[in-house]
Amino acid sequence: MNRKIAAVGDSHSLRCFENHALIADSKVYFGYNKLDGKTAYKLKDHDKKVRKIITPIKDKHIIFVFGEVDVRIHIKYQHRQSGIPVKTLVENTAKRYTGYIAQLRNEGFDIHVFNVVPTGDFAGKQFESWEKKLKYPFDNNFKERQLYTLMLNSELNLCCQMRGIPFIDIYQYLVDARGARKKELVYDFAHINSKTADIVMEHYCFSNVLENVI
Numbered sequence: 001m002n003r004k005i006a007a008v009g010d011s012h013s014l015r016c017f018e019n020h021a022l023i024a025d026s027k028v029y030f031g032y033n034k035l036d037g038k039t040a041y042k043l044k045d046h047d048k049k050v051r052k053i054i055t056p057i058k059d060k061h062i063i064f065v066f067g068e069v070d071v072r073i074h075i076k077y078q079h080r081q082s083g084i085p086v087k088t089l090v091e092n093t094a095k096r097y098t099g100y101i102a103q104l105r106n107e108g109f110d111i112h113v114f115n116v117v118p119t120g121d122f123a124g125k126q127f128e129s130w131e132k133k134l135k136y137p138f139d140n141n142f143k144e145r146q147l148y149t150l151m152l153n154s155e156l157n158l159c160c161q162m163r164g165i166p167f168i169d170i171y172q173y174l175v176d177a178r179g180a181r182k183k184e185l186v187y188d189f190a191h192i193n194s195k196t197a198d199i200v201m202e203h204y205c206f207s208n209v210l211e212n213v214i
Helices: 011-017 026-030 043-057 068-082 086-106 125-131 142-163 195-203
Strands: 005-009 023-025 061-065 110-114
Touching (some): 011 061, 023 026, 023 195, 026 043, 043 086, 068 086, 068 142
Parallel strands (some): 005 061, 061 110
8 A cells, every 4th residue: 555645543533534545544554443533632642553653654655633622522521620721721722732733844754734524413312322322522503613624724824834733624515505514424323434535635735645555
């Protein structure tokens, strides 16, 4: 396999980029997702595991896919526990996450930050049955998740600009006029599907990735 782009991250890195001709998801390299459930905020705490994954693929463009778990659980949880405003928690998440990425980029890793994926509007018995099986459940409603996602993407954009980190912002192409996930992209209650990879390649430019693809 000689794909020039690799996706590394939580479960969304797999669902967004699996079985693509140009982008190899982490499962292709490692058999399963070793960073499932990890937050953007605490990614630096898993530095040893991250390096074990990205060091063998240092010659590739690497897409980091994190943030949905922060939005779904940890931001509101920390707000409840500490009383720190959501805005501050979002800002701190973006700063800490991009600060770690800047460190890795300074070491030669060509990391691109992917926008936080849009959330879904969940309801009904089917969702409730599915949610019970989750290790990382939903801790806030759709409007809160949607707001936190937009806030975090905005902060990631600012932090990436300040630190010179490439930011893959295709969010507008993933949602409909109401701001909900486009129906053709829905994988399940939490994830969007691998059509996302084609949208990335259509609207974002990696250098020299079309050369020697196979």
